[in-house]
Amino acid sequence: MDIRQDDLSGEKVIALIAEHLYGMSLHSPPESIHALDLVGLKKTDITFWSGWEEDELLGIGALKELDGGHGEVKSMRTSSLHLRKGVARRMLQHIIDEAKRRGYGRISLETGSMEAFAPARRLYESFGFAYCGPFADYKEDPNSVFMTKEL
Template sequence: MNIKIDDLTGPEVAQLVGEHLHGMSQHSPPESIHALNLDELRKPEITFWSVWEKDELLGCGALKELGRQHGEIKSMRTSSLHLRKGVARRLLEHIIGEAERRGYQRLSLETGSMEAFEPAQKLYASFGFHYCKPFSDYIEDINSVFMTKEL
């Protein structure tokens, strides 16, 4: 697997981000969707990675800088063609490593509270993330869970 910083201009990445947004809309009410579109993912405080094997896009994920010591995981998505192949695990390792390299002391995320999001919650928990109160600009929401990890 090759993980690289991506400029979000390729059609494969646009399609995967679209798949991610569509998946969120299937499982969460509009007011509880915190997924970012292509333009939002291009903001300077966000680093976006894509995961490839040869010419095939396997997944993507991003790291948003919330402050000098705090980052947020955004837009973690494995292509529906490559589920359960370790793509998310490998990308999460990469993002945690980058957060540590940047000197962050904490890494946090928001994900859905519904059954469809249980695999993601289990993955994050296996890396030492634990449930927490809302952070940054988030508010309590029965459709969201918040997780954090001290680095």
């Protein structure tokens, strides 16, 4: 998989972000959806990547800088055509490697607490993420789970 920094202008990337946001709306109430739209993903504190195999989009992921020592995993999504092929694992490793390269001491994330998000939680656990309380601007929410990893 070729992981590239992306400007979020491609048709396939835009469609996968729309699929991601739609998926979040199926499993989370609106006030508990923290996935970013195109405008949010284009902010200067976010780096966005897309993963490709030739011209086929496999998945996306982003890293938000919370401060000089802390990053947040954002918008991890695998194309529905490429589930269970290791796409998310490779994208997450790429994000972690970038966080280390930047000198972050910690990387955190928010995901859903519902059963639909169990595969994501297992992935993060397998990378050594531990459950924690809310961080940055997040608040306690029964629909959210917070995880962090010391780098």
